[in-house]
Amino acid sequence: SVDEYRLLQYLKENYDSFERPVENSSAPLDVKVRFLLNQIMDVDEKNQVMSILAYMDYHWNDYKLTWDPKLFGGIRDVRFSGDDDASFKLWRPDVLLFNSVSESFDSTYSSRFIVSSNGDVQQNPPGIFRFVCQIDVTYYPFDKQTCFLKLGSWTYNGQYINLDFLLTQIIGLHGIPIVVEPERSSTNYASYFVNESIDLQVYLQNGEWDLEGTPGKRVVQKFGTDEYHELYFYIHIRRRTLAYGINLIIPSLVISMMTILGFTLPPDACEKITLETTVLLSVIFFLQMVSSTSPPQSQSVPILAAFFSCCLMLVACSCVFTVLTLSLHHRKPETHEMSPTMRKIFIDWLPYILCMCKPDHPKTPKPKVLGKSIAPIHRLSTIPMLNLPRVSQTTFPDKNVFVYHEVPAVIKNTSRICAELLIIERDIEKMLDKIEEDTKEDMLRSEWRFAAMAVDRLCLYVFSAFITMITCGLIVPHILANI
Amino acid sequence: SDEEYRLLKDLREGYDPVERPVADHRKPVNVKLRLILQQLVDVDERNQVITLVVWNQYTWNDYKLRWSPEEYGNITTLQIPHGTLWKPDILLFNSANEHFDASFPVHMVVSSNGDVLFAPPGIVSFSCSLSMTWFPYDQQVCYLKFGSWTYGKKLDLQIDDSDLPDGHKMDLQYYIPNGEFDLLATPAFRKSTTFLDETYVELYFHMHLKRRTMYYGLNWIVPSILISLSNILGFTMPPECGEKITLQITNFLSVMVFLAMVSEVAPPTSESIPIIAAFFSLSIVILGLSICASLIIVNIFFRHPKTHRMGDWTRYVFLEWLPWFLLMSRPEHTFCRPRREEEKNDEEAGGDGTKLLENQQHQPRPRLLVNSQLVMDSTVPYLEEIIGYLKVFKAKLDDDEEEEEEILNWRFMAMVIDRLSLFLFTGLIFGTTALIFAFCPNLFTDSPIVDIE
Numbered sequence: 052s053v054d055e056y057r058l059l060q061y062l063k064e065n066y067d068s069f070e071r072p073v074e075n076s077s078a079p080l081d082v083k084v085r086f087l088l089n090q091i092m093d094v095d096e097k098n099q100v101m102s103i104l105a106y107m108d109y110h111w112n113d114y115k116l117t118w119d120p121k122l123f124g125g126i127r128d129v130r131f132s133g134d135d136d137a138s139f140k141l142w143r144p145d146v147l148l149f150n151s152v153s154e155s156f157d158s159t160y161s162s163r164f165i166v167s168s169n170g171d172v173q174q175n176p177p178g179i180f181r182f183v184c185q186i187d188v189t190y191y192p193f194d195k196q197t198c199f200l201k202l203g204s205w206t207y208n209g210q211y212i213n214l215d216f217l218l219t220q221i222i223g224l225h226g227i228p229i230v231v232e233p234e235r236s237s238t239n240y241a242s243y244f245v246n247e248s249i250d251l252q253v254y255l256q257n258g259e260w261d262l263e264g265t266p267g268k269r270v271v272q273k274f275g276t277d278e279y280h281e282l283y284f285y286i287h288i289r290r291r292t293l294a295y296g297i298n299l300i301i302p303s304l305v306i307s308m309m310t311i312l313g314f315t316l317p318p319d320a321c322e323k324i325t326l327e328t329t330v331l332l333s334v335i336f337f338l339q340m341v342s343s344t345s346p347p348q349s350q351s352v353p354i355l356a357a358f359f360s361c362c363l364m365l366v367a368c369s370c371v372f373t374v375l376t377l378s379l380h381h382r383k384p385e386t387h388e389m390s391p392t393m394r395k396i397f398i399d400w401l402p403y404i405l406c407m408c409k410p411d412h413p414k415t416p417k418p419k420v421l422g423k424s425i426a427p428i429h430r431l432s433t434i435p436m437l438n439l440p441r442v443s444q445t446t447f448p449d450k451n452v453f454v455y456h457e458v459p460a461v462i463k464n465t466s467r468i469c470a471e472l473l474i475i476e477r478d479i480e481k482m483l484d485k486i487e488e489d490t491k492e493d494m495l496r497s498e499w500r501f502a503a504m505a506v507d508r509l510c511l512y513v514f515s516a517f518i519t520m521i522t523c524g525l526i527v528p529h530i531l532a533n534i
Numbered sequence: 535s536d537e538e539y540r541l542l543k544d545l546r547e548g549y550d551p552v553e554r555p556v557a558d559h560r561k562p563v564n565v566k567l568r569l570i571l572q573q574l575v576d577v578d579e580r581n582q583v584i585t586l587v588v589w590n591q592y593t594w595n596d597y598k599l600r601w602s603p604e605e606y607g608n609i610t611t612l613q614i615p616h617g618t619l620w621k622p623d624i625l626l627f628n629s630a631n632e633h634f635d636a637s638f639p640v641h642m643v644v645s646s647n648g649d650v651l652f653a654p655p656g657i658v659s660f661s662c663s664l665s666m667t668w669f670p671y672d673q674q675v676c677y678l679k680f681g682s683w684t685y686g687k688k689l690d691l692q693i694d695d696s697d698l699p700d701g702h703k704m705d706l707q708y709y710i711p712n713g714e715f716d717l718l719a720t721p722a723f724r725k726s727t728t729f730l731d732e733t734y735v736e737l738y739f740h741m742h743l744k745r746r747t748m749y750y751g752l753n754w755i756v757p758s759i760l761i762s763l764s765n766i767l768g769f770t771m772p773p774e775c776g777e778k779i780t781l782q783i784t785n786f787l788s789v790m791v792f793l794a795m796v797s798e799v800a801p802p803t804s805e806s807i808p809i810i811a812a813f814f815s816l817s818i819v820i821l822g823l824s825i826c827a828s829l830i831i832v833n834i835f836f837r838h839p840k841t842h843r844m845g846d847w848t849r850y851v852f853l854e855w856l857p858w859f860l861l862m863s864r865p866e867h868t869f870c871r872p873r874r875e876e877e878k879n880d881e882e883a884g885g886d887g888t889k890l891l892e893n894q895q896h897q898p899r900p901r902l903l904v905n906s907q908l909v910m911d912s913t914v915p916y917l918e919e920i921i922g923y924l925k926v927f928k929a930k931l932d933d934d935e936e937e938e939e940e941i942l943n944w945r946f947m948a949m950v951i952d953r954l955s956l957f958l959f960t961g962l963i964f965g966t967t968a969l970i971f972a973f974c975p976n977l978f979t980d981s982p983i984v985d986i987e
Contacts, residue, residue, distance in 0.1 A: 052559040059550045090661060092630065093581055104630070104661070126559055130684050131552055136617045138551060153632065160634035163623050163684040175683065177625070177634055258582070258663070294800075294807060301815050302790060305822040309783070312829050317836040321776035329783040333790060340794055465912045472916035479923040486930050497840050504841070 054124030061123075062116055062166075068140040071211060072113035072172075079210060082144045083110040083217035084202060086284050087250040088265070091257040092179065094186070094196065094288070097343075100152055101184040101198045101286075106253070107159060109144060109174045110217060116141075117170040127168050133161035133176070141166075143174060144212060149201040149281075150183045191341075191353040192299060195263070195289045203281040209271065214280035216245065216269060222252035224262065233269075241271035241278075248284050259294070263287040299341070299355060303362075306333050307518045310366050313373065314511035318380040318503060323373045331366045334359055358525045365517055372510045380503035384495040389502075397502035405508050537607030545599055545612075551620050554688060555596035562687060565594045565622045567680060568694035569739055570705040571720070574712040575657065577664075577674070577743070579799055583630045584662045584676055584741075590637060591653040591705075592622060593694065600648040613641045621652055622689055627679040627736070630659040666800045669808040670750035673718075674743045681736040691735045693722050704739060715743040754810065758792055761785050762817060762963045765824055769956035773835040773948060778828050786821045789814055813970050820962055827955040835948035839940040844947075852947045860953050864946060 073080050085108035092102040120127050131141050141164050147157055159178035166172050184198035204212050216231075223229040233243035248267020268283040309330045316323050338359040389398075556563055572587035596619070603610050616639040625635060637656035644650050662676035682689045695703045703722030711717070719742040726735050768782045793814040800808045857864065 052553075052557055055553045055559050056548065056550055059552050090628075092583075092661065104628075124559060129552070130554075130623075134617065138617070155633070158632065158634075160625070162625075165684050177627075177629075177683070179630065179632060179634060255663075302793065302818055305786075305818055308822060309786075309825065312826060315829050315833055316779065317833050319836040320773055320779070320832045322779040322832070325780045326783055329780070329787060333787055336787070336790060336794070340797070468913050469916060472913060472920065476916060476919050476923065479920060479927065483923060483926060486927070501841065 052124065055126055055129065058118060058123040058126055058129065061118065062129075063139055066115055068142050070115075070142060071207075072111070072115060072142055074114045079213040080111055080144075081213045081215065082146070082204075083215055084108065084146065084282055085110075085217040085219075085221075085250060086200070086202075086248065087253055088262075088286075089177075089253050090255045091260055091262070091286075091288065094184070094260060096186045096188060096191075099184055099186045100181055102179060102181045103286075104177070104179050106175050106177045107146075108217065108250075109146065109172075109176075111144065111172055112170045113142070113166070113172050114170055116166045116172065118168050120168050129166050131164040131166060133163050133174065135161065141172065144214075145205045145207065146202055146214065147205050148180055148182055149203055150199075151181065152183055153179075153181045187351055188353045189351040191355055192290055192292050193354075195287065196260075198286045198288070200284045200286075201281060202284070203279065209278040209280050212280070214282060216248060216267060216282060218245070221247055221250045223247055224251055224254070226252065239271060241280075242269055244268050249286070257288075259291060260288040261291055263289050299337070303337060303355070303358065304522070306330060306337065307362060307522060309333070310362065310369060311511065311515050311518055313369055314507050314514065318377050318507075323377060324370070327366060327370045327373050331363070331370065334362045334366055338363065354525050358521060361521045361525075362518075365514060365521075369510065369514055372506070376503045376507050376510070379506060380500055382496075382499040384492050387499070389495070389498060393502075394498070397505055398498055401505045401509065402501070405505060405512070407505060407508060535607065538609060538612070541601060541606040541609055541612070545601070549598055549619075551618060553598075553620060554685075555594070555598060555620050557597045562690040563594055563622070563685075564690045564692065565592055565624070566692050566694035567592055567624065567737060568705060569678070569703075569722075570653075570707075571709050572655075573710045574715060574717065574743075577715060579664055579666060579669075582662055582664050583659050585657065585659045587655070588658050588678075589653050589655045590624075590680075591651070591694070592624065593649060593651050594622065595648045596620070596644070596650050597648055599644050599650065601646050603646050610646050612644045614644055615641055619644075619650065622691075623683045623685065624680055624691065625683050626658060626660055627681055628661045628677075630661045631657075666808045669800060669810055670745055670747050670754070672745050674715075674741075674745075676741050676743070678739040678741075679736055680739070681734055686733050687735075689735070691724070691737060693724060693737055695722065704741075713746070714749075715745055718742040718744050750810075754792065754795070758789065758814065758817065759967065761788050761792075762820075762967070765821055766956065766960050766963060768824065768828065769952050769959065773832045778832060779825065782821065782825050782828055786818065786825065789817045789821060793818065809970055813967070816966055816970075817963075820959065820966065824955070824959050827951070827959070831948045831952050831955065834951065835945055837941075837944040839937050842944070844940070844943060848947075849943070852950050853943060856950050856954065857946075860950065860957070862950065862953060 071080060087106040087108060088103060089106065090104040092104055094101050131137075131139065133141075133143075143164070151158065157178075158180055159176035162174060162176050164172055164174050180200065182198070182200055184196065186196055188194060202214075204214055216233075218231050218233065221229045221231055229247045231245050231247055233245050235243040245267045247265055249265035251262070251265070254262070264285075264287040266285045266287075268285070270281045270283065272279050272281060309326075313323060313326050313330065316326060338356060341353060341356045341359060554563055568591040570589040570591060572589065575585040575587060577584050599619075601609075619642055621642070629636065635656075636658050637654035640652075640654050642650055642652045658678070660676070660678055662674065664674050664676075666672065680691070682691060693703060698705060701719045701721065704720040706717075706720070709717070720740065721742075722737060722739045724735065724737055726733055728734070762785075765782055765785045768778060768785075771778045771781065793811065796808060796811045796814060800811060856862075
């Protein structure tokens with residue numbers, strides 16, 4: 052309209068965009084800053100960068116941009132362009148994000164200025180801020196992070212620009228208004244702390260992080276004779292752990308269970324080593340998954356990575372003990388002889404502690420066999436001496452001619468029968484000796500196997516205790532702390 | 535030409551690019567916005583960002599840019615460079631672009647009746663809350679939120695949807711279909727909100743996307759189902775081959791790799807867990823349980839009577855009742871008749887004993903009294919010794935036979951539990967798979983959602 056055109060020409064006259072808009076050049080210009088958070092876009096743990104979509108809100112007063120609305124058709128406000136290539140520019144503060152990591156250091160979009168008739172100028176530049184955030188991954192994935200945005204004027208010190216929070220009513224989470232009262236320090240009156248500094252009326256909930264609080268701090272710092280004003284906006288966030296419960300916690304608990312169950316597998320199945328090495332591969336795989344999300348720094352190790360590292364060591368130790376168990380299991384009396392000390396420890400003492408049944412208990416019928424085999428040897432030594440004198444005595448005093456004809460044949464046949472029976476007896480005796488020897492070897496071999504079983508059971512109890520301790524010590528307390 | 539120069543000079547006089555182009559400053563500027571969608575470049579599920587190639591076409595009327603074509607050599611349109619005219623400060627509110635405004639500044643086309651056409655192209659990245667619950671059978675609804683950044687009621691923003699088909703408020707005549715998503719509908723809505731004590735008008739252009747599932751079906755679903763079936767086959771392997779646990783632990787590792795693949799694609803958000811990640815996690819739990827069952831089976835298979843003794847209750851349940859229930863058969867053994875077999879064994883044992891005694895009594899009688907007595911006196915001690923030895927030998931063989939039978943009983947018990955686990959885990963895997971895929975609402979429906987508020 053004609054009135055707006057006339058007003059614009061009136062305001063443009065004698066205006067220079069380089070001029071700091073104060074009437075008295077020795078007085079500072081009050082610049083109020085409000086921060087509105089729209090969205091937490093990304094928290095890059097590996098590169099320690101946080102990305103947010105936020106709106107800045109600058110307020111200052113320009114003494115040259117004042118007019119009487121009655122003289123210009125009642126127009127109360129006008130909007131000037133903020134483009135870099137605009138034909139007419141306004142002065143604006145060079146407030147920057149000090150800890151920015153954007154490619155273009157200033158990542159705000161220069162939006163338009165709203166100028167009121169009393170000279171109040173307001174600009175709401177939106178921007179996608181990417182800034183440094185010190186990530187502590189110790190309690191990943193049950194961690195909380197604190198990031199801050201440090202804003203300040205790049206060239207103007209406190210003598211020229213009085214940078215401060217806009218401490219009007221701030222909208223908190225869920226649209227609740229918050230009255231902000233500064234807590235000033237006793238030594239430096241200009242510096243103060245506020246419990247909430249970011250307006251959240253346009254905030255959209257992030258799926259991965261919960262926003263817990265946004266305190267702020269104003270710092271007036273002296274360098275020589277000049278003092279500089281800095282504004283700190285803190286963002287407290289906590290990671291939401293449901294996704295990690297599905298993707299990381301459940302598999303890690305299953306892996307822990309696999310480690311323990313390897314000791315319940317009998318060595319005859321020939322799969323103990325394969326099971327342990329595959330579990331080892333699974334643990335290495337998950338350790339790689341955890342390390343791919345955490346930054347490669349040595350300041351702090353994630354608890355989950357520590358958990359998987361402990362699992363890695365446990366599985367490696369279980370591989371060693373499995374090899375030992377298999378070595379004990381496959382020992383034979385031909386190659387190894389169990390010493391009395393080892394027999395006392397592994398056959399008597401260790402099973403007693405582990406409440407295991409001794410192998411002698413189900414083998415009570417065996418001593419009877421040995422008892423039977425001893426008695427025939429005793430009888431054999433006495434009978435041949437008695438037989439021979441009887442045969443010689445009974446044949447001669449008896450009948451004359453008839454007996455004389457039959458006696459050699461009978462004696463000859465009987466002697467032959469006795470000789471053959473003696474051979475049979477000796478052969479059967481050898482067979483029994485062989486059986487006795489085999490039984491002894493089986494007993495010794497069973498003792499080796501029983502020793503292996505005892506070691507296996509001991510490892511089962513010890514590793515179960517270790518896994519339980521690690522799980523309770525590393526995972527469970529932080530789960531309970533976050534509920 | 536002289537006419538265009540004169541026209542430009544006349545239009546520039548009295549014009550200010552800051553001035554809002556209305557004759558009465560109390561009236562709003564009517565701006566129409568038309569989105570011309572070129573291409574859906576990328577859907578980044580992890581960072582929840584969608585990238586489009588889109589042309590924002592703005593049209594408004596400027597009362598100071600009017601002329602009569604007859605006075606200026608019949609010139610009806612002009613191309614004015616960007617920055618010299620007033621333009622609306624309409625922005626994409628949920629932009630995820632590095633420079634926030636992704637449009638490229640182009641010339642404006644001015645008509646003689648004052649209509650201004652401004653159509654800057656741009657590669658737009660915007661944030662979208664992607665729900666990955668039903669991934670990869672998911673549909674997504676995203677919106678582009680446009681509005682004036684500083685003008686409130688002084689700029690009347692409207693949707694330009696003339697000559698567009700039903701269900702679409704974006705111009706799709708130049709649209710190139712995306713290989714991963716089908717664009718089902720593009721409804722748009724106009725909404726007024728209050729912000730900083732000023733009424734603002736916002737346009738919401740929604741995009742209803744449906745994921746094409748052939749890629750994920752072939753590369754993720756089919757292999758995982760085959761892994762589950764391979765795990766079931768593990769229960770048909772005898773423990774003697776030494777690879778029963780190896781097969782199942784390798785399947786366990788394979789499902790973990792698939793879980794890692796889902797973790798790389800899906801965003802680490804706790805609002806919605808992808809159903810396929812829950813499927814893989816459940817598969818890991820089932821595989822863990824099946825490994826436990828296999829460990830129990832192998833442990834029972836290699837038991838020995840020297841170290842373990844089977845109780846009566848265990849013998850009845852696992853050697854009689856469960857085989858009958860699972861329709862199993864064992865050579866030379868029929869279930870449901872345990873009593874008769876025991877009676878037969880007793881009769882046979884008794885019969886053998888009596889025959890031996892009778893034979894011994896009859897043999898010495900046919901011989902002559904004197905000679906037989908002599909022979910008996912000489913040979914009986916030897917025979918007694920031999921009989922004693924043979925009794926010991928028979929006892930040894932009986933013990934070995936009994937031990938062998940107990941070993942076979944343990945093996946049969948392992949086989950019974952193996953069969954039971956086969957049926958149990960088959961039902962568990964098929965039930966779990968059917969349950970999860972039955973909950974996918976978008977699996978069989980293909981209708982677009984038009985009514986979105």
